[in-house]
Amino acid sequence: MKLLVISSYKDTWNSVRPEAEMLIGLKEHGIELEVMTQDDAEYVRRFEEMGVKVHPYHPKKKFSLASIKYIRRVLKEGRFDAVYGFNNKAICNTNFAAIGLPVKVLTYRGQTGNIEKWNPTGYLTHLNPRVDRIVCVAKATEVDLRPQVWGNKNKVCTVYKGHDLAWYNDTPVDLSEFGIPEGAFVMGSVANLRPRKGLPVLMEMTHQLPKDANIHLLLVGGGMDKPEVQAMIDASPMKGRIHLAGFRKDAPAIIAGCDVSILASTKREGLPKTVIEAMVYGVAPIVSDTGGSAELIEDGISGIKIAPGDVKAMAEGVMRLFNDRELCRAMGENARQRIGEHFNVAQSARDLAKVIKDTVNGAF
Structure with a gap:
């Protein structure tokens, strides 16, 4: 069985690794893989070392006659059974x-929301009648999308992007770099400044914590130098204990030095990589129940789940872990174990291989 994957691998190595290694793992399940991506993408060498043929191309626009012709030629010449965008x-x-080609079309859906059957733009992508299967990154994404699909709802399915604990062996960053004193209890939040990431919720939560507690907040992500962020910091009773790291390529190593990871997103999450990265480093996560975030943890065992926007519950979760460091440590260890056992890359490759074979054979 032969599969062509079309994707961009221009992001950082850690960002693209789960997807790329899942695809490479398809070979063990009898699927011959070829990849279409930019020729200067860092992962091209890894693909080629693993015997994957790379087509050095990626569409630059959502609709391009040149891209359509190129992809069509590759599909015809390669006699692929399936193509996955x-x-x-x-x-x-x-x-x-x-x-008009005898090839099954699969698409990847990485977040909830923003697609409805009454909105014609959706028919350019996932809702297009030419699409045979939609593979979602999380169950929440699948549940969100199914009502928007005509016909067989089973064309929407879920395959998690798995990880390997061996990928994560960076030494935790010394947080004194950010002015955080030794012995402080540190909440880390890795998220770029976007409305749905819930920074105002997180900052409002700082008003709920005891003023004399040795708790610090470290914000990692792009856009944190904006005036509106500084205004929220200035208004917080924790003003002197909120630290900005900005965008960092070593974000996983930074969060590894924290006691707690917080994702305050209010909507439209997929399967947040930042939560996974905290969990593999044994950092206890507090996540809002949006998208696949809550699927990553067992509430109260390997993390704490709160309702989106629930400032009080977030503060209670922080204080629960602050007051019980043994619980905080154990929850972090359980989080690491959960990723290793339930969200591993070998499992993802196996699950995706089954989806591809079932799609080609019409068994869904």
Whole structure:
């Protein structure tokens, strides 16, 4: 069985690794893989070392006649059984390129929301009649999307992007770099400044914590130098204990030095990589129940789940872990174990191989 994947691997190594290694693992399940991506993507060498043929191309626009023609030619010459698009540029062009060809089309859906059957833009991508299967990153994404799909709802399914604990062996960053004193209880939050990431909720939570507690907050992500962020910091009773790291490529190593990881997102999450990275380093996570975030943890065992926007519950979760350091440590260890046992890359490759085979054979 032969599969063509069209995706961009221009992001950082750690960002693309779970997807790329899952795909490489398909070989063990009898699927021959070829990848279409940018020729200067860092992961190209890894693909080639593992015997994966790389087509040095990626669409630059959502609709491009040149891209459609190129993809169609590759599909015809390669006699692929299936093609799998991982982003909107890949998906839209592939839907047109595959018209009339005996190839199954799979698409990747990485978050909840923003697609409805009454909105015509959705028919350029996942809702296009040419799409045979939609593979979601989390069960929450699948549940969100199923009502928008016409016909067989089973065309929407879930395959988690798994990880390998061996990938994560960085030495935790010394947080004194950010002015955090030794012995402080540190809450870390890794998120770029976007409305749905819930920074105002997180900052409001700081007003709920005891003023004399040795608790510090470290914000990691792009956009943290904006005036509105500084205004929220200035208004917080924790003003002197809130620290900005900005965008950092070593974000996983930074969060590894924290006691707690907090994701305050209010909507439209997929399967947050930042939560997974905290968990593999044994850092107890507090996550809002949006998208697949809550699927990553067992509430009260390997993390704490709160309702989106629930400032009081977030503060209570922080104080629970602050007051019981043994619980905090144990929850972090359980979090690491949960990723290793339930969200591993070998499992993901196996699950994806089954989805591809079932799709090609019409068994869904």
